[in-house]
Amino acid sequence: MRALTYLAAALLAAATPAWAGDATRGAALAEARNCAACHGANGISAVPLMPSLAGQQAEFLLVQIIMFREGLRPVPAMMEPARGLTDAEIEDLAAFYAALPSGPAATDPRNEALAARGAELSAARNCATCHRPDYSGQAQVPRINHQREDFLVHTLAEYRDNLRVGMDTQMNGVMHGMTNADIRAIAHYLAHR
Numbered sequence: 001m002r003a004l005t006y007l008a009a010a011l012l013a014a015a016t017p018a019w020a021g022d023a024t025r026g027a028a029l030a031e032a033r034n035c036a037a038c039h040g041a042n043g044i045s046a047v048p049l050m051p052s053l054a055g056q057q058a059e060f061l062l063v064q065i066i067m068f069r070e071g072l073r074p075v076p077a078m079m080e081p082a083r084g085l086t087d088a089e090i091e092d093l094a095a096f097y098a099a100l101p102s103g104p105a106a107t108d109p110r111n112e113a114l115a116a117r118g119a120e121l122s123a124a125r126n127c128a129t130c131h132r133p134d135y136s137g138q139a140q141v142p143r144i145n146h147q148r149e150d151f152l153v154h155t156l157a158e159y160r161d162n163l164r165v166g167m168d169t170q171m172n173g174v175m176h177g178m179t180n181a182d183i184r185a186i187a188h189y190l191a192h193r
């Protein structure tokens, strides 16, 4: 609870006054911290299980990097890159990655039956209500199209199993009771649109 209060305070401080992220400074910082080694040149990941960051919502990026820095989203690989970043530096990194063009969609063959099942599940669970009809996200709700399929499978299973903690518990609730087969279908559908 104390951690959450602290996070809320950190976010408030970072979010006010107006958004001040500077993409040029963010690019230099990303270079210095070697973010591309894992997240790809231009923010499009070529490494298994590493999420793409290009075109991601700035507010989502900001929140997640603060959570890594504070140890609230505990990912060993992200500890060193996030260590000691100031709120202003995190705003710059978020501005840089948010401004890069996202995509493209996955190019491996689309399995029509699997994608259709994924679309059905997305409709039943109202994914588009929060992530928008084109799945490009809004504010703290991330873009989930143009993302690596393996990362989607991994992270959706983590939400379901309460291994990934978000800003709140919305995604844990959404994923409750989903089977591994459901998760594979929805990830395939999202990655191939």
Ligand code: HEC
Pocket: 029, 030, 033, 034, 035, 036, 037, 038, 039, 049, 050, 051, 052, 053, 061, 064, 065, 075, 077, 078, 081, 082, 093, 142, 154, 155
């Ligand atoms: C050694 C590899 C590595 C480096 C270097 C690295 N990251 Fe990451 N990053 C990861 C991994 C792994 C994850 C996904 C963790 C998970 O599975 O939840 C991640 C997740 C993220 C996320 C959350 C994305 C999402 O869609 O959930 C952001 C934002 C991020 N990294 C930003 C950065 C920035 C900015 C840098 C440079 C300052 C950086 N990372 C450097 C490995 C790395």
Ligand code: HEC
Pocket: 051, 121, 122, 125, 126, 127, 128, 129, 130, 131, 140, 141, 142, 143, 144, 152, 155, 156, 165, 166, 167, 168, 170, 171, 174, 186
């Ligand atoms: C009530 C709103 C809401 C609904 C409905 C919802 N999401 Fe989310 N989703 C969020 C929020 C908010 C986050 C960011 C949570 C966090 O901080 O980890 C998120 C995060 C995610 C992420 C993590 C992306 C990344 O890059 O780390 C994925 C994947 C995702 N949602 C997929 C889905 C799918 C698939 C559905 C439908 C089955 C769905 N969401 C339904 C609000 C929602």
